[in-house]
Amino acid sequence: MEHPLPPVFQEWFDARGWSIHPHQQAMLERAAAPALLLVAPTGGGKTLAGFLPTLAELSDGGHEGLHTLYVSPLKALAADIKRNLSTPVSEMGLPIRIEDRTGDTSATRKKRQRADPPHILLTTPESLALLTSYEDAPRMFAGLSRVVLDEIHALAESKRGDQLMLSLARLSQIAPGLRRVGLSATVDDPQAIGRLMARHPDPVEILHADPGPAPDIAMLHTEAPPPWAGGGARYAIQAVLEEVRRHRTTLIFHNTRAQAEIFFHHLWLANEEGLPIGIHHGSLSREQRERVEAAMVAGELRAIVCTGSLDLGIDWGDVDLVIQVGAPKNVKRLVQRIGRANHRYNAPSKAMLVPANRFEIVECQAALDAVREHDLDGAPRGRGPRDVLCQHILIAACAGPFSADALYDEMTTAGAYADLSRSEFDACLEFCATGGYALRAYDRWQRLQHRPDGLWQLRDPRSTQRIRMNIGTIQDTDTLKVRLRGRGGRPLGEVEEAFAASLTPGDTFLIGGRIVRYEGLREMTVEVSQNAAQKPKVAVFGGTKFASSMRLMDRILAMFRQGDWPDLPEHTREWLHLQRDVSRLPERDRLLVESFPHDGKAHSCIYGFAGRNAQQTLGLLLTRRMEDQGLQPLGFVATDYATLIWGLEPLQDPAPLFARDTLLDGLETWLAGNAVMKRTFRASATIAGLIERNTPSARKSGRQATFSSDILYDTLLKYDPDHLLMQITREEAMRGLVDFGRIEEMIDRVGDRIDHVRLDRITPLAAPLLLEVGKVPVAGAGQERLVAEEAARLMKEAGLEI
Structure with missing residues (x-):
């Protein structure tokens, strides 16, 4: 049965010459569904679709208190939605109060919101978790009818999503009829997202909007070919500047803050016309970010060099072109960024890719093909992490005494924790209560006590302040x-x-x-x-380095099976053909290992196509094995697709190096005393509440927190190696920083099919690895010329004239 718009809504649409989109109408018709996931293209009116049922239900003015909760990954997105929602509410004269609540909201306003909540509250996962920790949460959320989860794909990929779903489990206990709505433009597996966001075992209904026209996306043509290595794409500055001149507003995305800073610097030096160009990323001061955002909304900027800080659904002015500098590494991320251009329904987005180096041409082409075929990448999140579970137990204790049985039953309604065993839950509860076996003698970790009536409560009610100050799963780099x-x-x-x-x-x-x-x-x-210098002595601070997705890596390997590559530039086609002639191209179900002499050292290149983190880990493990075999390895370098190792003795047989059990044993030995484990332990211990980053007196510096976490790690490693936090640390390290799961997947995929090709010179595909940072010791004003000369020498040695 069709659900017509209330008359005041229909009049508002008619006054603008608009008509309701089919997926917006479908959201109205299914408003009573317990869980609803809408997958709609960027600019397709997802937000209005998510809120239409709420606005319709509130339009008669009969509801008191909080009706709908909106949760966003970004504070800025919550503020943007408030601005966009307020317009129709105001123009239609609806009796609806809308407010946002984030870390930027004043304490006075936060206190008032708890006492007198608005009809619609816009917030973030961290602020919601904090709200559930108060004793008056049942009163505040008693009338809650709907929760809207925007950009659900972004939340589902991190611990913030796990924390959010545990908070929703709490809200569903307070308001049993709570309906959940998820919104996203980029979902690779809607059923998996649905299982995550729905209350287990409730079903989820999935709606797909018309995807609209295919994006206008291509690689940017430049006069000069990309260099053989590096990530800055400085060669394309003039071509990018020309596109900025031809468009109204251009977003120029980079994968890291460091690359964004360097590119902006060179773009500004080349900007002789003085076009208004800004930069935006998460390490800039809030004031500077807000100035850039205001200028964008006002249409005062021709281009903005940015990072993931502008990825998500904020509608920034009149953007008509997106440029992605560097291989996107992830198709979903690329689709999200493309959608920033021509942010209108049924208007094709326009985007250009700028490969930073020669191999990235291949990766960019694979990403272009994936976008055109709507083939999104993604990896299953796996079971809910237990450090987040520990934090949630402490949050529950802040709200008042609780029953362990009831809390366990509540937590297992969250999709990621549906298969949580009672013994696992009890171990987390014991950790929260005493700190665990090795730490139970210390009073500071005695946080919960078991009452005679069977309920659990905080041992000291004053600890609520400290727990609340440390709520959240985001682990900032110090x-x-x-x-x-x-x-x-x-x-x-x-x-x-x-x-x-x-x-x-x-x-x-x-x-x-x-x-x-x-x-x-x-x-x-x-x-x-x-400083007025033209060139910085030290480039920039670090920034996150993304690993390419496995789906993208598989697409590249599938491209290598082709006889020719008509979509690639001639210089890249020639490079791949020469690799096939000199050696062979890597294959998905086989492992290619090349060995060759170079500069008096024995080199071996392993083409695992497992992503940067996994290839880095592979280098660490293989060099240990090679050391045991007397091959005297001296060093290695890793990229997303290969690991190059050099040493004094040539590799005769690579097969024994890749025995699964041997690699796993080597990993355990290496991890035990490694900085990666200590870094991972620190993050998990902070989330689980063992280490406090924030205290009522002052925030700990990173050095203080590292020092105390290192002492704790060494203590537990020695006296209680099976402590809950040590178990969590191993799990997190394996699937996080070292990405060992990808190595295992590679070993399982190739089996004993290892192709060892021995050559008398470097190969075309291996040569760029020798140009990676740290391998070519050149610096100063002549750096680029020296790198170019080294590239020419290496390629000539490999048989390719450039």
Whole structure:
């Protein structure tokens, strides 16, 4: 049966010459469904579709208190939705109060919202978890009817999503009729997302909107070919600037903050016309980000160099072109970014890809094909992590005494925790109560007590403040504020603590697109002065490095099976043909290992196509095995597709190196005392509540937190190696930083099909690895020329004239 729009809504649509989209009408008709997932293209009116049932239900003014909760991955997105929703509500004169609540909301307003909640509250997973920790949560959420989960794909890929679903399990206990709505433009497996967001075992209904026209997407043509290695794409500056001139507003996406800073710097130097161009990323000061955002909305910028900080559904002005610099590494991320251009229903998005180096041409072509075929990549999240579970138990304790049986039953309604065993839950509860066997003697970790009536409660009610101050799963890299030196020096942003520690007075570096001079460290703040240098001495701070998705890697390997590659530039086709002639091209179900001499060293290149983290781990494990075999390895370098190892003795037979049990044993030995494990332990221990980053007196510095977590790790490793936090650390390390699961998948896929090709010279596909950072010791003004000369020499050795 069709559900017509209320008259006031229909009049509002008619006044604008609009008509309701089919998927928006479908959301109205299915408004009573317990769980509903809408997959609709960017610009397709997802947000209005998600809120139409709420606005219709509230339009008669009969509801008191909180009706709908909207949860977003970004504070800025919540603020944007508030702005966009307020317009129709105001123009239709609806009696609906809309407010947002994030980390930026004042304490006074937060307190008022709990006492007198609005009809619609827009928030983030962390703020929602905090709200459920208060004793008055049952009163605040008693009338809650619907929760809207925006950009659900982004939340589902991290621990923030796990925390959110546990919070929703709590809300469903308070408001049993709560309906859940998920919204996304980029879902690779709708059923999996549905199982995650629905209350287990409730079913989920999935609606697919018309995907609209295919995006206009291509690789950017440049006069000069990309270099053989590197990630900056400086060669394309002039071509990118020309596209900026031809369009109204261009978003120029980068995969890391470091690359964004360097590219912006060179783009600005080449911008002789003085076109208004900004930069936006998460390490910049809030004031600078807000200035750029305001200028974007006002249409005052022709281009914005940015990172993932602008990935999600915020509608930024009149963007008509998206440029992705560097291989996208992930098709879903690329689709999300493409959707920022021509953010209108049935308007094709326009995007261009700029490969940073020669191999990325192949990866970009694979990504283009995947987008055109609507083949999104994704990996299953697996079981819900137990460090998040521990934090949720402490949050529940803040709200008042609880029954372990009831809390266990509640938690297992969250999809990721549906198969949580009672013994696993009890282990987490015991950890929260005592800290575990090795730590139970310390009073600071005695946090819960079991009452005579069978309920659990906080041992000291005053600990609620400390627990609430540490709610959340986002683990920031330890950063220090950067300010201009002098009284009232303006904040510029943040840099990693490790980067700051590497600086000496006089060093210059990039932040916010400007070159600054490091003057010193004062009270945990990096003081800098403005500098007129044309080139920074130290490029930039680090930033996240993404690993390419396995689906993208598989597509590249499938491309290698082709006889020719008519879609690739001639220089890249020639390169791949020569590799096939000289050696062979890697295959999905076989492992190619090349061995050759170079510069007096024995080199071996392993083409695992397992992603950067896994290839890095593979290098660490294989060099240990090679050391045991007397091959005297000296070093290695890893990319998304290969690991190149050099040493004093040539590799005769690679097969024994890849025995699964041998690699696993080597990993366990290597991990036990490794910094990767300590870093992983610190993150999990912070989430689980063993380590506090924030205290009522002051925030711990990264160095303090690292010191205390290192002591705890060493203590548990020695006296209680099977402690819950040590178990969690091993699980997290295996699937996170070291990505051993991808190595196992590779070994299972290839079996004993290992092709060892021995050659008398370097191969075309291996040569670019020798140009990776740290392998070519050149610096200074002539750096690019020297790298180019080294590339020419290597390619000539490989048989390719460039």
